[in-house]
Amino acid sequence: MFEQYLPIIVLIGIAVTLALVLMLISRLIGPHRPNAPKLRPYESGMDPVGDAKERYSVSFYMVAMEFIVFDLEIVFIYPWAVRYQELGFGTFWAVMVFLSILTLGLFYTLKKESKSFEMTKTK
Amino acid sequence: MEILNDLMNYLPAAIVAIGGLVVMMQDGYKVKSRTIYSTTMIFLGLALVVATHDLFFAERSELFSGMALSGGTAAYGTFIVVFGAFFTVILTHDYLIGVKHNFPQVYPLLMFCTVGMITLATANDLVTVFVGLETMSICLYALAGIIRDKRLGVESALKYFIMGAFSTGFFLYGIALLYGATGYTRLEEIGAFTDGGLIYWGGVSLLMVGFFFKVSAVPFHMWTPDVYTGSPTTIAAFMATAAKTATFVALVLVLERALPFAAEQLVGTFSVIAIMTMILGNVVALVQDNVKRMLAYSSIAHVGYLFVGLAAGTVEAYSAVLFYLLAYTFMNVGAFGVIAYYEKNHDVHFNNVESYSGLGYQQPIMAVLLSIFLFSLAGIPISAGFNAKLLVFAAAVDAGLIALVVIGVLASAASAYYYLRVMVYLYMREPKEVVTLIQPKLVYSVSLVLLAGLTLYFGVMVGDVMSMLNSFFAVSEAATAAAP
Numbered sequence: 001m002f003e004q005y006l007p008i009i010v011l012i013g014i015a016v017t018l019a020l021v022l023m024l025i026s027r028l029i030g031p032h033r034p035n036a037p038k039l040r041p042y043e044s045g046m047d048p049v050g051d052a053k054e055r056y057s058v059s060f061y062m063v064a065m066e067f068i069v070f071d072l073e074i075v076f077i078y079p080w081a082v083r084y085q086e087l088g089f090g091t092f093w094a095v096m097v098f099l100s101i102l103t104l105g106l107f108y109t110l111k112k113e114s115k116s117f118e119m120t121k122t123k
Numbered sequence: 124m125e126i127l128n129d130l131m132n133y134l135p136a137a138i139v140a141i142g143g144l145v146v147m148m149q150d151g152y153k154v155k156s157r158t159i160y161s162t163t164m165i166f167l168g169l170a171l172v173v174a175t176h177d178l179f180f181a182e183r184s185e186l187f188s189g190m191a192l193s194g195g196t197a198a199y200g201t202f203i204v205v206f207g208a209f210f211t212v213i214l215t216h217d218y219l220i221g222v223k224h225n226f227p228q229v230y231p232l233l234m235f236c237t238v239g240m241i242t243l244a245t246a247n248d249l250v251t252v253f254v255g256l257e258t259m260s261i262c263l264y265a266l267a268g269i270i271r272d273k274r275l276g277v278e279s280a281l282k283y284f285i286m287g288a289f290s291t292g293f294f295l296y297g298i299a300l301l302y303g304a305t306g307y308t309r310l311e312e313i314g315a316f317t318d319g320g321l322i323y324w325g326g327v328s329l330l331m332v333g334f335f336f337k338v339s340a341v342p343f344h345m346w347t348p349d350v351y352t353g354s355p356t357t358i359a360a361f362m363a364t365a366a367k368t369a370t371f372v373a374l375v376l377v378l379e380r381a382l383p384f385a386a387e388q389l390v391g392t393f394s395v396i397a398i399m400t401m402i403l404g405n406v407v408a409l410v411q412d413n414v415k416r417m418l419a420y421s422s423i424a425h426v427g428y429l430f431v432g433l434a435a436g437t438v439e440a441y442s443a444v445l446f447y448l449l450a451y452t453f454m455n456v457g458a459f460g461v462i463a464y465y466e467k468n469h470d471v472h473f474n475n476v477e478s479y480s481g482l483g484y485q486q487p488i489m490a491v492l493l494s495i496f497l498f499s500l501a502g503i504p505i506s507a508g509f510n511a512k513l514l515v516f517a518a519a520v521d522a523g524l525i526a527l528v529v530i531g532v533l534a535s536a537a538s539a540y541y542y543l544r545v546m547v548y549l550y551m552r553e554p555k556e557v558v559t560l561i562q563p564k565l566v567y568s569v570s571l572v573l574l575a576g577l578t579l580y581f582g583v584m585v586g587d588v589m590s591m592l593n594s595f596f597a598v599s600e601a602a603t604a605a606a607p
Contacts, residue, residue, distance in 0.1 A: 090125065090126050093126065094126060101144065104144050104147070104148060107148065107151065108147055108148060108150075108151040111151035111152060112151065
C-alpha cells in the first residue's frame, strides 16, 4: 500500500533538495554584507525580542475575523465546486444561501472594522 | 424543490436564523437599540407562533436527507427553546437597561444561540447534534461575558469556555469512536448495533461524558455555579432552561434511538449519577447565601431528578423527563426573572438572601410571583414542578428503581428548606437598610405573571401534555419496529 504514497515522498525529496541547492547557490555566489537588522530572525516586522504578552491593536482582531470568513468560504466552496456535476442543481441554492450569510458576516465585520480603525486613529 | 419543502418544515429555525442575521446587520449599521429589540421580538414571536403550530399539527418526518427531524419530540423541543428565548429576550432587555450596559450584540447572539438549540433538539444524526451543540455553546460563552467590564462576568465566560471546549473534545471523540465501531452517524443506524466491543463502549462512554458535562451532572458540574453566578441573571436563566432542554431532548433521543441497548446496560451508571447529583446539588444549595448561586445548585439538583427518569428508561419515563423540562422552563425563567428585577440598579451583593429582608411588602406582586416559582421548584402541589417530579418518580417506581426514588424524595424534601428560606426573608424579617424598589415595567410583570400562570396551569392540567408526549414515543417505536 506504500506504493501509492511514493509520489508524495518524491515530492518531499524534490522540495528539500531544491531548498538546499538554492541556499547553497546564494551562499556561494551572493554578496555578504551583514548588519544587525539583517541578522535578526524575521518576525513580520516586529521586534523579535521582548515580552511575549504584548498588546496588539484591536484592528488586527478584525482582520483575523475577515480571514476566517474567507477561509471558511474556501473550505466549503472548493469540494462543492469539484463535485458539482454529481451533486446537482439543488446544492447550488444551498451554497448560495451559505455565501449570502458569509457576505453578511463580511459586511458586519467591515462596519465594525471601520469603527475600530477610527478608535486607533484618534489615539 | 425538496430542499425548500424541508425548509418549510424547519421554519422556526429558519425564521430565527434570518432574524438573527437581520438584527446583526442592524447592529452593524448602528440602528437604535430599541429598534433592534423590537425586531428581535417580531422574529421570535413569529417563530413562537410557528413552533406552537408545529407542536400540534406537524407530522413526524425526516428532513435534509435524514439529518434532522420535524414533528414529535423535535417540535416539542423547538417549542420549549423558542418559548424560553422569547421570554429571555424580554427579561434581558429590561435587565441590561437596568444595569446600564445595553449592548445590542446580545440580541443576535441570543438568536443564533436559539438556532443552535433548535438544531440540537431536532437532530437525527450525531453530526447534527454536534453542530447544534457547538453553535449553542459558542454563543453562550460570549453571552456569559456580555457585560465586559464586570470581573465576575469575564471570569465566568472564560471558565465556561475552557470547560466547554474540554467537554467538546470528549463528545467529538465519542462520535468518532461510535462511527468507527458502527460505520454510521445516523441515530437509527447506530441503534441497529447491539454490541461493538471495546470501541463501541468507549464511544458510548465518551459521548455520555460529553453530554453530562453540558447538562452539568455531578461529577461534571464544577463550572455551573460559577458560570451562573457570574453571567447576567437572565442569561443564566436561558442557560439553565433552554440550553438544558435542548441538550436533554438530544440526550433522550440519542438514548432512545441510537443506544437502546447501551441504555439498558447503563441503568447503574445513570442511577449513581442521579444519586450523586441530587444529593450534592441539594446539600450544597442548603448553605448558599447568594440566591443566584443557590438557584445554580438547585438546577444541578433538578438535573439529578431528570436523571432518575433517564435511569428508568421506559417510554413513560422519557415522556416524564420531557414534561419536566417544560415545567422547569416555566418556573426557572420566572424565578431568575424576579431575581433579575430585584438585582437591577444594585451590585452583585444584592443577590445575598439577607438583602431580600422585608422586600415582600414592597411591590407585593413580584414577591408573590417569586413565591409561586420557588414553591414550584420545591415541588409543592398545584404547581408544574410537583407534577413533573411526581411523573418522573412514578415512572421510576414502575421501572423498579425504588431505592433511587426514596433518595430522590428525601433530597427533594431537603430542598424545601432553601427555597422557603428566601420567602422567610422576604416576608418575616425586618429590613436592615431601606431599599426602594422601582416600579417594574408592564411588559416585565405581564410576562412573569404569564409564566406563573402556566406554572399553575400545568400543576392541574397535565394529562393532555403527557398523552401527547407518550404518542411521540409510541409512534417512533412503531416506526422503528416496522422499519426492518
